[in-house]
Amino acid sequence: MLRRMTTNKSAAPTFRLWLMMVLEFAIWGAWLPLIWGYMGKDGLAFSDSQIAWVGSAFAIASIVGIFFSSQAADRTFAAEKFMAFSHLLGGLAILGMYWAKDFPTFFGLMLVHALLFVPTISVSNSIAFTHMQNAQKEFGLVRMGGTIGWILAAWPLYFVLQGKEGAAAVAASRNIFLVAGITSLVLAAFSLTLPHTPPKKDAGGGLAGIAWLKAAGYLSHPYLLVLFVVTFIDAVIHNGYFVLAGAFLGSPTVGIKPEWIMPVMSIGQVAEILTMAVLGGVLAKLGWKTTMILGILGHAVRFAVFALLPQNQAVIIAVQVLHGICYAFFFATLYIFIDAAFPKDVRSSAQSLFNLLVLGLGDLAAKWLFIPLQTRLTTDGTVDYRQLFLYPTFMALAAAAVLLLFFWPPRWLATGAEVEDDRETEPQIVA
Numbered sequence: 326m327l328r329r330m331t332t333n334k335s336a337a338p339t340f341r342l343w344l345m346m347v348l349e350f351a352i353w354g355a356w357l358p359l360i361w362g363y364m365g366k367d368g369l370a371f372s373d374s375q376i377a378w379v380g381s382a383f384a385i386a387s388i389v390g391i392f393f394s395s396q397a398a399d400r401t402f403a404a405e406k407f408m409a410f411s412h413l414l415g416g417l418a419i420l421g422m423y424w425a426k427d428f429p430t431f432f433g434l435m436l437v438h439a440l441l442f443v444p445t446i447s448v449s450n451s452i453a454f455t456h457m458q459n460a461q462k463e464f465g466l467v468r469m470g471g472t473i474g475w476i477l478a479a480w481p482l483y484f485v486l487q488g489k490e491g492a493a494a495v496a497a498s499r500n501i502f503l504v505a506g507i508t509s510l511v512l513a514a515f516s517l518t519l520p521h522t523p524p525k526k527d528a529g530g531g532l533a534g535i536a537w538l539k540a541a542g543y544l545s546h547p548y549l550l551v552l553f554v555v556t557f558i559d560a561v562i563h564n565g566y567f568v569l570a571g572a573f574l575g576s577p578t579v580g581i582k583p584e585w586i587m588p589v590m591s592i593g594q595v596a597e598i599l600t601m602a603v604l605g606g607v608l609a610k611l612g613w614k615t616t617m618i619l620g621i622l623g624h625a626v627r628f629a630v631f632a633l634l635p636q637n638q639a640v641i642i643a644v645q646v647l648h649g650i651c652y653a654f655f656f657a658t659l660y661i662f663i664d665a666a667f668p669k670d671v672r673s674s675a676q677s678l679f680n681l682l683v684l685g686l687g688d689l690a691a692k693w694l695f696i697p698l699q700t701r702l703t704t705d706g707t708v709d710y711r712q713l714f715l716y717p718t719f720m721a722l723a724a725a726a727v728l729l730l731f732f733w734p735p736r737w738l739a740t741g742a743e744v745e746d747d748r749e750t751e752p753q754i755v756a
Contacts, residue, residue, distance in 0.1 A: 387685030416509025465604030560687025593648025620655025
């Protein structure tokens with residue numbers, strides 16, 4: 326159960342931060358699982374390349390957001406007002422997709438929505454970290470709201486479509502844009518009730534006043550550069566799961582019926598809720614490095630099971646619970662670590678810098694790597710899943726080894742101190 330942490334100043338707004346995450350990820354969860362069928366041959370009949378362009382909108386937004394949106398959130402606008410503005414316009418854009426039928430309009434609206442929504446993922450993290458009393462203990466509980474929001478939005482829509490085919494299914498699928506748009510507008514209004522989070526202006530001026538550039542400058546610290554590289558590898562593996570798992574679970578080898586593929590994959594989301602709830606205790610006991618290594622090894626175990634036991638349907642289903650460890654122990658821990666390692670005036674930009682890998686480059690690389698690889702390993706319509714899944718298995722093992730050998734954060738980070746307290750280690754950005 327969520328509880329309000331108190332200090333001698335005021336109570337932390339834990340519930341409001343949790344509800345912010347519920348609404349934030351409900352927007353995304355409402356449309357992402359079902360938009361692909363809606364764009365397909367029984368829906369808008371977009372070509373494969375057109376569908377790929379729509380699917381790349383978040384990657385484009387994650388790149389653009391570093392240079393513009395995160396700079397505005399860090400240096401110019403109060404974060405809660407940035408959230409309200411972004412979700413107002415982004416909500417109107419995705420509402421418009423309910424009526425859009427042609428590709429240029431549909432893609433244009435999705436791109437506008439993505440450009441406005443993607444930066445709010447980093448900004449919502451920054452708001453949460455600013456107002457939590459103890460991020461290592463509380464962020465798992467607060468971020469758990471995001472997973473709950475995703476499930477609350479995605480699952481009912483999915484089951485509404487059960488039994489519907491053709492035009493009836495397409496007509497019902499359009500409602501994903503209404504749900505996402507209305508939720509976005511609700512969050513726009515709710516954002517104005519969030520605790521005030523003013524921008525942090527850098528007194529140095531010059532290039533140091535450019536938040537994303539200052540954040541990137543911190544990659545000169547070896548431990549942050551190592552984490553940046555490992556995050557990219559893990560993001561490729563993580564996104565590769567979503568590229569490959571659906572077809573694998575529905576293949577004759579595993580034999581899960583199409584209508585049960587999404588519920589089976591959602592086991593991981595339920596596990597994610599439970600893992601988020603215990604993340605604070607795990608971090609306190611194991612520390613940054615061990616927790617993140619366990620998250621990466623979760624991928625290795627899951628893909629190894631896919632490769633070596635593809636005909637054991639019960640084990641394939643059971644191993645989905647590792648998704649909770651994969652996400653919470655690596656990605657959620659990553660966001661907590663970024664907040665601890667970077668100074669206050671660039672934290673939104675630092676979150677965006679790593680989200681560039683998680684939401685953008687890692688996603689694109691997963692598609693460029695695993696889709697052609699699956700095609701190459703397909704003979705007469707049969708995929709060699711054993712060989713296919715050994716690739717991400719060994720990638721995960723390599724990433725875990727790199728983290729084990731080369732990730733050595735300074736001792737002050739273990740105390741929860743801020744980077745401003747360690748100025749002698751800060752890279753200098755010359756104006």
